[in-house]
Amino acid sequence: MxxxxxxxxxxxxxxxxxxxxxxxxxxxxxxxxxxxxxxxxxxxxxxxxxxxxxxxxxxxxxxxxxxxxxxxxxxxxxxxxxxxxxGNGFPIEEKEEVLCIGGGVGLPPLYETAKQYLQQGTKVQVVVGANDEASLFLIDEFKELGCDVYVATMDGSKGSKGTVLEAIKDNHIETDSILACGPLPMLKALNEKYTKGYISLEARMACGMGACMGCVVKDQEGHSLRVCKDGPVFEIGKVAL
Missing domain, CATH: 2.40.30.10 (Translation factors)
Incomplete structure (x- = not known):
């Protein structure tokens, strides 16, 4: 449209x-x-x-x-x-609880995702990662939705010091199904830790419809996938990061 x-x-x-x-x-x-x-x-x-x-x-x-x-x-x-x-968004599946993990400007698409999960009665925990406290946003908005929110900053100025994985460890979050969006190093780390859930990739997309092939990534078998058309949301473990 x-x-x-x-x-x-x-x-x-x-x-x-x-x-x-x-x-x-x-x-x-x-x-x-x-x-x-x-x-x-x-x-x-x-x-x-x-x-x-x-x-x-x-x-x-x-x-x-x-x-x-x-x-x-x-x-x-x-x-x-x-x-x-x-593109393809996050599936809203029947689950008792989910863990949303957002880094930097990867956080915004998780808001609507969390809202829809909460509307069906799913418990939603959110872990937010940023460089420092000044770079944090949407924390109060997620709390107002009804999410449990945890924070990690690289400089330790707010929440756990380090990456989102430190916040997950510090707060003893055991949920095994994740929904994540953020910088590639964060997604790589999550891809190694979790086997259930979905990640959303960020890429330069010139056309948005899969025609220009400017946002191609590879799956684990070496086949080409277009982030804009086949993603941006992929099942965790599908894409070779």
Whole structure:
């Protein structure tokens, strides 16, 4: 679905991290863990951004300023041309409990995922990883949903010192089914520790539909997979990280 969505809000929620709400019909089809492609005026390539929350008449995205394109996004109002929803999201399965693990800007798509699991009565624990306390966001929002939230920072300024694995160890979290999104080193570590669940990969996606082959990864047998089309969510252990 291609449309000009109305920007309802575009506000900074943490250092260089912004939340944008878009009034769009995409909300009727979107699923937790999917993404949209955004056209930033003045820039040729679209930008893929995960869907953070799905509402009745809108979707919410969260993005971090990493270059000129995302910097320009912080100034936008009016309408924004978007394409989606795209990709395969997180399956919402019948489970007693799940563990959501988010690192940096990999955290936003786990919010809608957690919300949908909670709505069906599943216990949801969330582990958030960041470099320092100033880089943390969405902590209160996950708590307000009803999640148990644990934090790890690399400098130890908040929660456990180190990676998300340190927070899992320190808080004696035994849940064996995970849903994770974040930087590749984090996903590699989780891929080695867990055998059940799903991970969402981040990649440069030019087209978002699998045509350009710009986001190809390999599975364990060496076969090519497109992050935008076959993912971004993959069963844990499927992709060779």
């Amino acid at each position: 291609l449309e000009d969505a109305r920007i309802i809000q575009n506000v900074e929620i943490a250092k260089d991290v912004y939340k944008m709400e878009l009034e769009t019909n995409i909300c009727k089809e979107a699923k937790a863990g999917q993404f949209i492609e955004i056209t930033v005026p003045g820039f040729f390539l679209r930008r893929p951004i995960s869907i953070h929350e799905i509402k009745e008449h809108s979707i919410v995205i969260i993005y971090k300023v990493l270059g000129q394109g995302t910097k320009e996004m912080t100034t936008l109002d009016g309408t924004l041309n978007i394409f989606g929803p795209l």
